[in-house]
Amino acid sequence: MSIDETTKPVVLTPFAAYARYFEDLSVRLADNSFAMKPGVIGTIFFAHGGTPEGRQALLACFDRFDEMFGEHLVTGKDTDLGKLSRRDAKGVEKIRRAIIETPFDEAVSVIRSSAPNSKMAPDYQIRTLTNITNLEDYTSPEGWTSPKGREIGYSYLKFSVPMELVTRPEGQAQSEAFLRYLCEQLDVRGGYGGLSAVTAYDYHNWQAQEWAIAQRFSGIEIDACAHLSTHEWCPDSFDGTEERMTAYYPYLNPGSNVGSWGFIKGVNWYTLLGDLFVERLGGDAELRKALDRDDILIERINHCVLVRAGPFPRLGAPEEGLPEPYVFVNEVLRVLRNPKPDGLHLYDPHLPNADSKHARSWEARFDRWDAQPIPQPPKIVPPPPEKRRNSVQGGSPCPEAGWWYTHAMQGSRRYFKQGEIMPAIEGSKWGATYWIWAPSQDSAK
Template identity: 65%
Template sequence: MTFCDSKPILTPLQALARYKEDLSVRLADNSMGVLPGVIGTVYFERGSQPAVRQAILDCFDRFEEMFGEHLKGGKDTDLGKFTKRTFAGVEKIRRAILETPAHEQVSVLRSSSTDQDTAAEYSIKTLTGIAADEDYVSPKGWTASKGQESGLSYLKFNVPMDLVTTEDGITQYEGFLRYVCEKLVVHGGYGGLAQILAYSYHRYALHEWALAKRFSGLEVDSTAHLQSQEYDPISYEGESLDHMTAFYPGLHLGAKVGRWGFIKGVSWYTILGELFVERLGGEAALRKALDRPDIHIAHIGSSLLIRAGDFPRLGAPEEGLPEPYVFVNSVLRVLRDPKPDGLNLYNPHLPHTDTKNAQTWTARFDLPDAPPIPEPPTIVPYSVEHKPVRHSVPGDSPCPEAG
């Protein structure tokens, strides 16, 4: 699918020159509450396990190697203070990643900001799942074995939009995104332009939504840490999820679908894990469907990285919808949730948080004649059984799984 479009195409440099002030919020003290940036968000498995915790630390260390001159602050626990970090403070973040027990979440952040009210040009953060620390039998009869993971973990990083105004900067961004996907078993994710909100982001949610409606290439991603379940299918037996007699991580043949698993949508980079690649007929079929010179596909680790165009697009009003995004979306759109939840924490006084507006936003790259996205099955069909990925490891390496 191609179509001619005489509208201008803004490079990141041109988009930034024209719209930097529109994409920013400057506070009374001249600090920034919102900045234009480029994000990478991935959802990955086994985040409670020692080998994966080490891989997370490797990602943090690589980010430090690449951008450490900008990194000044951080947090080492979910409820801990966001502060300026000395060498000892950075080591506390590193130890938290490795030494937090498997039955507790790792929630840490490294940032160019030293407080929660200032948007960070550079940042990397993670929130992991947990593993059951003992066998559990529910009153209804379903069981969870010791070591069973609670769900997917998440890692997100951002760099300033200025970085991708040069080829070297794009190479840096892409290199780090690929490194993350090499290190972690990624089920899905995305990367592209977004507004970078201060850590205390709630006051800027309406601003984020308003600009996302104006610039189609911007991600709405301030609550990415709450979206991991969307990528994480589960199934069960029993009357309902509240009255289960058996529970299965992944999709179990003949069981009822608790969560089918969906992608958020398409961005400059769209990352698909094995489950989603299989739903599109496999890697060869997907490569054939997206066979175009400006669409780049790379198999990194357990996932496919699909890049729509040579650089991220803002989708400014004068540009219209970025055509490479529309093209990739025409193939991948069936992987989206036909009934997505709101894009931010629900607030009845803010329109952007309801399902209708979320559905409109996630469908922004759909063509007018696009058919409805199919509803997921209620029972796991025999053709799509999918269980958590298991990988071999080299000799003398720690096993990434419990048990």
């Protein structure tokens, strides 16, 4: 055996990881059923869940999941406080109607699942908890107003499929295709996807077990309480003080106080970045440049960029160490995390879990030992950075309507319409022609 062979890092495929560690990733009940099972999840946070268009898109996502995996889905829930129960065709239609017909000032909270009851972990599931929209103008006791039609917060959607499914290439392709479909249909602002220990719906009973598994396997996502973390992703700001606000904004209003800056949770196999986070990294081009490697997939779908760290999800078992593609992606994206995250579990002083202290170390698990501290967010929303525009080579269509100039010809400043071909100047001493954005006459001097 050569030296290279002995020092080559161990990489477990999903098939190898499943075969070796299924029992370690599971919690069996006395009747041999499972309260926790390994699966592949997709968790997203999206806007417009409290609008007619958002609800129609959400219904399309549930219908697509049913088309793909409906043969496994036997139970469901159509209200937040409802009981998970077996569903025939009429029961499924009731869930569909709840998505569309629930008033927009009330949250939609529905589930389709393969679990026979709430005590057993599902193999297949899709669930959502939406945000709400003001049906009329609201005036707070402090005097600030929230106008009719304004959304409050982000919505949440999660799906999971069994880990066994992605041990086959066609199964992995199905899981990835559905994640992309969600990004095509919904206004996704962030999220993630990868391996997770999927718990039963009485998840509060299994926090300690989920925490123990996540400590041992770095690729496992802690996600039982993901529906409680929408505020981490969602930015907002206000005027006045926290005790006496004079105005509230469900976005970052320049010059106002930061309420929530908006953070990602970390990285996994898939990390989904809304425009807010992409802009903080310098834009699409800078992100692609920073992550330019053959095994890293970067794909934009509407207002979201999907970053895939490696060709398949990694378990991060002890013999593997930290999955190197995850470490590589984390080095670029880590600045988007919260330096002081909230806990990832419900508070329980009697059992170890992902409280705020543990959440901070867990989210930093892919950081290099010499990584710099994550910067603290500002307290006042800064003005937006000036938009950066790349130069355009002559012969190319104009990317943005406005005034442009080129050094290749004196007096070249002119207005181009978007899509208009920007000419190449022949015989110029400057060589190839490049057109430069000129917002004012001074810019062309």
